[in-house]
Amino acid sequence: MSTPIRDRILQALVPADGEGKVAHGMPEITVPAAALLGLVHRLKDEFHFDMFLDVTAVDWPQRTPRFDVVYHFYSTTHLFRLRLKARVPVAEPVVDSLVSLYGSAGFMERECHDMYGIVFRGNADLRPILLYEGFVGHPLRKDYGKTQEQPLVPYRT
C-alpha cells in the first residue's frame, strides 16, 4: 500500500548530486548539506511529512566528509517514515536548522550539537541540553576518549 508514495518520493526528491535508495522498506535520501532545507520544505509542503521524529549524527572517522546528519520524518497522512542524511565535513560541521519548519527540532538539534558538535545554522539556542556548561569536546565523536571524564566536583582522595 505504501509503495506508490515511496516511489513518488524517490522520483521527485532525490537531487542530481544526491542519492536515493530503499533501506529496510524505508526510503533513504542522501543530500549535500546545502540542499537540505529546500528538500525538507518540499517534503513538508508537497508530501505531508508533518512530524519531525529525530535528528542525530553518525561519525565516520576515516571518511571525508566525516559526519552524516541523520533525520527521520513521519507523515501522519501517509503513515510513512523517511530517512534523510546530510553529509558535513569536520572542518565546517554546519547544516541549516529546521526550527522554522518543525518547532520540535529545537531540542533535538541541541542534543545533536552537544554530542557531535554539529552547528545548526538558524537555531538560536544551542546551549548544552544534556551536558553541562563547561564541558569540553563532544562525547559521541569517535575521537573522544572512551573513559575521558570531566568531573564538576573534585574527587575525594
Place this chain on the structure above:
Amino acid sequence: MARDVIPIHRAAASSNAFEYFSTKKDEFVGWARKFSLFPYPFVTACCAMEFMAVSSTPYDTDRFGAALPRFSPRQSDLLMVVGTLTHKQAPILLKVYEQMCEPKWVMAFGACATSGGFYQNYAAVAGIDKIIPVDIYVPGCPPRPETVIDAIMKLQDRIAGDRHPILTDRF
C-alpha cells in the same frame, strides 16, 4: 567547592569512671539513633523500583525504624543514593549531603551508586564515594529487598556500637 563537614571525634576518655558513663551514654544514644533512621532517598534511576518494593508492605522497612522518608535533607539521617550518579548531578548530591545535619550516614544503593556499575563513560561517576563518604554499600543490579534489609541491619549494628559524643570540638 569547599567541603565543610563536621567530623565526629571519639570522645577522649580521661578516667575509668568517665569512660564508664560515657560508654553507657553511647550505648543509650546509639540505641535511640539506630531505631530512628530517617532516610532521604536521593533517587536517580531504576533502582527506585526496588526501593519502593523494600519500603512497601511485604518487606516493610518500618520494622527497622527506617521507613519514613524525609524529603528534606535537613530532617534526615540516612542518605540513600539510589541509582546512577552522573557528573551533572554530582554537585547536587554534594549539596544535599552538606545540608544534612550530623550525625549522618550514607548508603550506596545498587551497583551504579557503589561503583558506577556497567557505566564507564563521559557521563557517569564511577561510584558516589568519589564525591561523598559512604558508610554502607548494597550490591546488586538492582539489589534484592533482602540485601537492603541486611544493609540497614548492618548499619544499625554499627550505629549501636559507635561512639556518640554529644560535644565535638566544633561546637
